[in-house]
Amino acid sequence: MVGMLPLSQIFALRETVDQEWCSPVADAVGECWGLPAGALRFWRSSAAHVFVAPPGADSRGVLYARFAPAEDPAGYRLAEGARFHARLAAAGASVARVVPSRINTMVERIGTPLGDMYASVLGKVDGDELDVEELDGGAAAAWGAALAAFHQAAGQPAMRAQTKPPDPFAALAAAPAALEDPELAEAAKTLSTVLTASPATPLVLGHGDFELDNLRWTDGWPACFDLDESGAMPAAADVASAARDLLGPRPGSPEHPELLTAFLQGYQRISGQTIEPQELVLPRAAFAAQQLLQSTEVLDIRSPSVAWLKELDGSLRTHYQIQHDLLLMTADVLV
Template sequence: MKATVDGEWRSPVADAVGLKWGIPAGALRYWRSSAAHVFVLPPQGDAHSVLYARFAPAGSTAGARLERGAQLQARLSDADAPVAGLVRSGEGRPVELVPTPLGQVAACVVRRVDGEELDTDGLDAGAAAAWGGALAGFHQAAGALTSAVPQQQANVFARLMAHPDQDLREAAQILTLLTERLGPGPNVLGHGDFELDNLRWSQGRATCFDLDECGLMPAATDVASAVRDLLGSTPDVPEHPELLDAFLAGYQQSCGLAVTLEELQVHRAALSARQVLEAPAILDLDATVLEATGNGWLKELNDSLAGHYEDQRNIVLSTAQALAQVE
């Protein structure tokens, strides 16, 4: 993708996507790449105001997640749930499979969500409670659509028991027993990444976007994913205990479900374990490619990802150790 973007931040790949939505060639400008490539249509580019074209390779995990999330986002938007609006293509679809110079991609176009972006440093107990209530509201709005979304892959700790790292295997055994004792809890159609950077606030109401991680999951899994920054990296001592308590109180008040700290710890460890299992495929790059001239950015990215996955490994190990001591 980087090689297709010119000095004006345009790309023929984005142009191919834009055509499906009637966006003129050259109007979309590169914004960023993470789970998906994102190009922005500035306010002057279209009567729709600011739009974001998001796409990922069709047939890839990222492409499948984008397609699933866009379909759910469209259904929730049609039901007037507080999610970012999707612009349907010229053929009336919320997501398209588009042939491009780099191959077929799954693509959607999302409207910008106006409002305030909150972060942990600027959060107080009232805002944290509203955040928890907003996640409960998402679960309630999505509840009627659960049959339309597949369940996330389960038994992540069982899969981790086959890992070559002995420490991880032993941690997985401990966490499997804890998971069985706690039970799965009620399932919800979860957002999967209801963190503050995926929300915008207006008059105390949150609107969410980036539903790529959505799926049927235990409610505690979605809560644990949302509050990762409040939990921090030390499993037995939350980094922001007052804000975490307020979030959980807001969630319980809105939907009637209490989520305990122990449940959050185990489900957050499961999220980390899933990333540990995905790491080898993500980091599988030939050393000659990483060291090639002009690929310094790629080596930097690979090193950053390796550090991230090491952090996830440590969360799994430290959670198992802390909860085993409690037992």
């Protein structure tokens, strides 16, 4: 999980979903892609709302419609990511098929019963979904090589080749959550100092969430999707985000060291850039800080009573606690 819609938006959308998993919100989106009412069925809501046109619903195959409120940061990220995705697809990169709308655009701003949404549609990516337990050294190396190939296909960012990334630790130290948690505030200040003292590194146009959930594998090579978190970032930051399941919850002690080594070797083979495991510790903590900064906006329903929403709220709180603990441990490791 990277970005996440607020629980209030997820609940509002789910309230429109009927017993057949259809929604008038999705119908408004589908109309722009020539889909009849009821063709799209609810799949999930996380960084965006996702509905699927199942097999047989459309001659273009299985389709995934993704949309988010246009006035929300999630909508902006979706729109920017979809445009970037379309550019990569046109260049022949290993990404999901982008399906143009009826007016031949890759992103639409659409009026719906829940307000304006930015939307895009992708074709289903054939292939297998792997989890960490199914990886061997060869697959891990291919995963790293595929991320390097993504960076090459994306080209160079428009900004300077080397620059300091934004400082999420300083923002977190000043956030209300840190004011109520002195230990978190102190750790964030410590990591901000470490980040400030770190040298600038080359930037890439990264995926931002190149984890296994967002890949499908065919003949030993993955195709990716969900580029909402894409943008200019240090290569090590994109690697740390992608490989966070290999890194695990204890900074400096990778949970799957052999697979991590294979991933980094695969990345180096294609990119020519050597990234050592210790270089991933600070960007992994920065990722945690970004998530903690978002948590207050995400957890915006007090004491949810609906069973599925209560379960989601609990799962998210557990996730954010893990990020909190990782950030504190990282400060201890790096001082």
